[in-house]
Amino acid sequence: MKPKIWLSSPHMSGKEQTFVNEAFDTNWVAPLGPNVNGFEADLQSYLNEDRHIAALASGTSALHLSLILLGVTYGDEVICQSKTFSASANPIVYQGATPVFVDSERETWNICPEQLEIAIKDRIKNGKKPKAIIAVHLYGMPYKADEINKIAAAYNIPIIEDSAESLGSHYKNQNCGTFGELAILSFNGNKIITTSGGGALVAKTKDLKDKAVFLATQARDNAPHYQHSHIGYNYRMSNIVAGIGRGQMTILDSHVAKRRANHKLYQEAFKTISEIEFLNEPEGHFSNRWLSCILLDSKDRREGLRLALEKENIESRPLWKPMHQQPIFKDSPSYINGVSDDLFERGLCLPSGSNLTNEELDRVIYTINMYFAVC
Numbered sequence: 001m002k003p004k005i006w007l008s009s010p011h012m013s014g015k016e017q018t019f020v021n022e023a024f025d026t027n028w029v030a031p032l033g034p035n036v037n038g039f040e041a042d043l044q045s046y047l048n049e050d051r052h053i054a055a056l057a058s059g060t061s062a063l064h065l066s067l068i069l070l071g072v073t074y075g076d077e078v079i080c081q082s083k084t085f086s087a088s089a090n091p092i093v094y095q096g097a098t099p100v101f102v103d104s105e106r107e108t109w110n111i112c113p114e115q116l117e118i119a120i121k122d123r124i125k126n127g128k129k130p131k132a133i134i135a136v137h138l139y140g141m142p143y144k145a146d147e148i149n150k151i152a153a154a155y156n157i158p159i160i161e162d163s164a165e166s167l168g169s170h171y172k173n174q175n176c177g178t179f180g181e182l183a184i185l186s187f188n189g190n191k192i193i194t195t196s197g198g199g200a201l202v203a204k205t206k207d208l209k210d211k212a213v214f215l216a217t218q219a220r221d222n223a224p225h226y227q228h229s230h231i232g233y234n235y236r237m238s239n240i241v242a243g244i245g246r247g248q249m250t251i252l253d254s255h256v257a258k259r260r261a262n263h264k265l266y267q268e269a270f271k272t273i274s275e276i277e278f279l280n281e282p283e284g285h286f287s288n289r290w291l292s293c294i295l296l297d298s299k300d301r302r303e304g305l306r307l308a309l310e311k312e313n314i315e316s317r318p319l320w321k322p323m324h325q326q327p328i329f330k331d332s333p334s335y336i337n338g339v340s341d342d343l344f345e346r347g348l349c350l351p352s353g354s355n356l357t358n359e360e361l362d363r364v365i366y367t368i369n370m371y372f373a374v375c
Contacts, residue, residue, distance in 0.1 A: 020243040046175075051183075054209050061235040065235065108142065110144065129155070142166065192259070198245065260287075
């Protein structure tokens with residue numbers, strides 16, 4: 001069998017081990033320590049805005065804490081982009097709240113401003129003003145921040161910016177992760193940089209960050225004994241994991257450049273195949289191209305191509321199945337225009353890792369070209 005080509009595998013810089021070894025040499029193997037502080041400082045510097053970072057166990061834990069910090073509780077409603085991974089929506093349910101799903105627009109595949117305002121007005125009419133909006137930069141493509149933020153401000157609803165897939169992306173020269181009242185980052189194994197597992201909460205104020213850190217470290221009160229006045233969580237990132245993150249930060253920009261180069265290569269390679277459509281960058285949008293995605297003419301063509309790639313031991317994946325189609329969320333309110341349903345039917349993610357070799361990219365391109373030549 002031919003060697004496996006992965007969709008998006010971890011890509012080390014070679015500098016991670018230095019930070020990890022330092023943690024062992026100084027016995028900082030328990031949670032917290034210099035690497036956690038350093039990683040938070042690296043992220044804060046990279047985002048280049050007045051933001052405060054809390055390094056956490058995952059992007060999901062960052063979303064959960066964000067909802068808690070905004071006072072979301074049992075019986076509340078939270079608007080969530082439907083076209084996303086389930087981790088964007090699950091923390092809403094952790095809090096006993098109800099997700100309200102909003103469909104996408106075609107230009108960026110992200111939350112639709114028109115559907116968003118329709119949803120807000122309808123929820124208010126029904127006596128349930130949403131407590132927050134979770135907007136996602138899908139596959140690294142920034143959502144329409146000006147339009148979404150304007151609507152959120154008009155109704156005084158805070159935005160939680162899901163930037164799990166978009167570190168290194170920016171909108172009108174402002175980094176993704178700095179548009180919301182709170183934002184989250186993910187460093188899962190398949191992301192633009194990885195700490196093997198991990199995430200971060202990005203807060204507008206130091207007070208919000210401090211509250212997040214308090215909750216993430218079991219909400220222990222300031223007392224000589226273990227005393228707790230709030231429910232806490234074991235959500236803090238470890239010093240060893242943060243060491244990996246510090247090494248990864250040294251090559252973040254080069255990872256972005258390589259993934260963008262992959263996307264450009266695919267566009268050039270398939271420009272004569274009329275059935276293949278790419279997601280282009282609207283004016284003012286800069287995507288890290290975390291995953292390169294294409295649309296085919298039909299679900300059958302998409303599935304046929306996926307199976308052709310699988311036969312050659314090349315991993316690909318349909319676009320995220322919308323949350324309003326998920327069995328667990330079938331009874332949740334949703335405001336749908338058909339865009340995310342169509343994207344799911346026809347969309348496919350291609351191998352996109354920053355560590356793909358020229359030979360691997362050639363294999364992917366050859367397999368796709370042969371599929372369309374034969375079929």
